[in-house]
Each structure stands twice: as structure tokens, then as C-alpha cells.
Amino acid sequence: MQELQISSLNMKYGHFQALHDIDLTIQPGIFGLLGPNGAGKSTLMRILTTLHTAHSGSIRYDNINWEHKHAVRKIIGYLPQKFSLYKHIKVKEALSHLATLKGLTENRDELVQKAIAQVNLLDVQDKRIGQLSGGMIRRVGIAQAILGNPRIIIVDEPTAGLDPEERIRLRVILQTLSSSSIVIISSHIVEDIETICEKAAIMYKGKILETGSIEDLKQTANGVIWSIVLEKEQFLTSQDQFKVIHQQTQNGKVKIRVMSHGAPTETALQEEPSLEDAYFHFMQKVER
């Protein structure tokens, strides 16, 4: 399978520079875009889906250039953060219509059934979309994105607003899809990226801060992550002293995970960094 090459991409909204010289090479598998709100993730996604046009730079996949939008649209599937189209229409009919709009006229019914089965919606395929739960509507969105096996699948905030069970289900679906396509997901939920992506880029204010495998990204915070167990009162009085990333109550005590370049207390234990730690570490560096 081919790589998606993004080179020197810039995007402006008026005087606001939304993307600065973005360079990325995305290989087959699941690639995550991680960053706070306003980092430029959605702008990049919209450029990839051809909804916006970059002011400079190029995007290529195989022999397809993003200047030729119609050709690009034939190889992408897109699920935006919110999807609530065709509430009065049955799932099967809506997907069949979207398949027609995608130009999938041959074996259309077969392709629709395959997509419905992949997202596990066979039981509700004859129900109107407006009658489904939020998680099921999200899965209808995934089904329309994967119709016709697009070579690039772009998913914005895949698990936003879903309950834990639906989150897990959606992650499994995305992982399955990555065996035959490039799947790009954008999220500010670190857990999503850490759980399902093989590689990721951390974005901040329109720039790529770091890109690499999840393991490589984690290692950028190596040696600076510590855990400390404190009494509750002690925690309340001393929490301003630490850069707390995570806290957990255990048997009346509070276990905190902190970022520090040296041991923050005598009893602190050094920890293996997680992606959340690495993300926090990057944000601390750029906001300093």
C-alpha cells in the first residue's frame, strides 16, 4: 500500500495562520492527530477531505494529487465529529443512497450489506436513523465512510460523546479497517490515540510538535514521570507544588502522577511514561 505525503502545508483564515508548514508521511495503519482544541487538527482533516484548500504545500497519495479534488474524493471516506443526516430514512436506504453518490453502482446492495455487517448494525438496518441511539448513529457514520473500501479513511473525534461500551466497539472497528486502508483519526482524547494508533503526531497552534510511533512519543517523557502516594490532607495542601498529570484515590490515600526533572520527594517512584504523560510534557514545554 502507498503512503500519504503531506509537504509544507500552510493554511490561513484571514490573518490567522491555522497551519504552519506541516510535513507528514502517513503509512498504512492507524495514524492519530493529537492536540488541544485550536491546534489545527480539524483544519488538516478538512484539507485532507478536500472541504478546504490549503494556501500552499502539497498532498499526494500514489499518483493522486490533492489539486484534483474529484479524484481524491473517490479514494477517501470521511466521518465528521457529528453525523446526523437523514433522520427520516432507514439505515439501509440512507447507506444505499450514499453509495450511489459515491459512484458505487455495481454490487451496491452487497457493498451496503457488507458495511452494515462490519459495524454490527444488521439488526437495525430497517430502522429510521432518527430512532437509533447516539452510538448506533456513529456506527452508521462509520458505515458510510467505509462504503466501497476507500483507501484513506478520515475520522474526526471518533469516540466523542459515546459511552464506554460503544467506545470499545468503535476502536475495534477502526482497528479492523486499518488492515486494508490508511485510517487517520483526530482526537484530543489521549486514550483513543494510545489505544488504537500505531503512529501519531502531536499538534499545537497549527504546528507539528512531534511525530512518530506511540512508543517513541512516550519515550520523550522518559525520566520525568513520578508517582507519589500522599494522605488526603497532605495532597490538598501540597498539590500546588507538583505538576500533577493524574490522580487516583486508593484506600483513603491519593496516588498522584507528576512531572518533574528530578525526584519530587524522597518517596517518589519513577514511572514508565504513558502517551498522556508525553502529551502533558509537550504542552508544558510549549506553554512555558
Added chain:
Amino acid sequence: MFKHTNLMFDWRSMGAGAYLPLVVAGFLVLITIANNGEFVYIMTTIEMLFPFFGAWWSVFLLNDTLSESGNEVLFSLPIKRWHLGIVRVLAFFVIYLSLLVLMLLGMGYWIGFDHMLSLGIQLGAQSFFYSGLGFLAMVVTANTGWSLVVVVCYLSLQILTNGQSLSWIDIYLHNSRPIPVQAMSDFLRKTMILGIVLYLNAQYFFSTTTRLK
């Protein structure tokens, strides 16, 4: 050109609201029967209501395309924007013209079949204008409620001022009986030009909008 057009799907996607113009056309036939086809009693009502509902399908047809979350999906498909916009709106305008023909046939016995052509041309041209107005309002506001407000404001302005305010955009004849077709050439020219201007502007904004959800 029409390989992506599925009018039945578009009809169903509008929900129960799609049927309202049919109800209105039926109501106008009943009004005609109740008044024994006397134009002086029915003409104002017909001229006020039927063209107005020409905007109805333009507005609700574009609800999913322009107002609903996730409409970005439709604009990322390998389909031209003019097809998602003007082609579908015009297709529904043609259906609206068919409804006009059916309504006039329903009224024919009472109003006299000799007046049907003149009435059909008048209402058809006015409906074309409203269909374009609904299309433009929907593209600009991306909201069905606000689009209907725009269309109602235009209707109110022209009816309440009897076409005296902003008369250059008045497409009403304010007639109490059918006008011979030969006498309608100025009206037809003006109404069709205004309608075309509305359609072209609506499609221009539709083709260039990046304000998607």
C-alpha cells in the same frame, strides 16, 4: 446528469413536511369549489398561497445538505456541487409545476378551462421566483426556520403594501381575474429574470460555501 438523482429518497428525507404543498393545493381547490369559481373571491388567496409554497420544497430539500451536522460528508463525495444544489431544486420545481397542473385541473370545472393556461403561466412564473428565493434563503441562512422567515417577509411586504414598496422586486399581479397571456409579457420577463438571478446567486454561494457542519 441524473444518475445521482433519487427524487423518492429526497422526498422521504423531507419527512411529513414534504406533503404540505399537496395539502395547500387541495385546500385551494376546495376554496374554489366553495366559492363556485368566482375569481373575485379566490384569486388573491390563490396568488398569495400557491407561489409561496413553491419555496417550501427548496427549503426542506436542502435541510440535510445545509443544516444538519455531518453535512460535510456530502461535500466530500465525488459529486459536483451543482448537482447537490440547483439540479435537485429544479427537479422539485418541475414536480411543483406538475402539482400546479393537477390543481388547475381540479379547479377547471369551476373556473372554466379557458382560464387555466393564463392562470397556470402566472402561478408557474411566480412559483419559479419563490423556488429560487427559498433556495437562496436556505443557502445564506443554512436554517429552515430562518429561510421561511425570509420568504414570509417577502410575501408580507408585497401583499401588505400592494406591491408599492420595492416595486422592482414585486412579482405579484394583484389581479382579481385571469389576465390574457399576451398581456403578461412584462410580468413574465421580470419574474423569470428575478427567478434566474436568485437561482444563479444561490448556486454560486452553494458552490463556494465552506460553512459546513
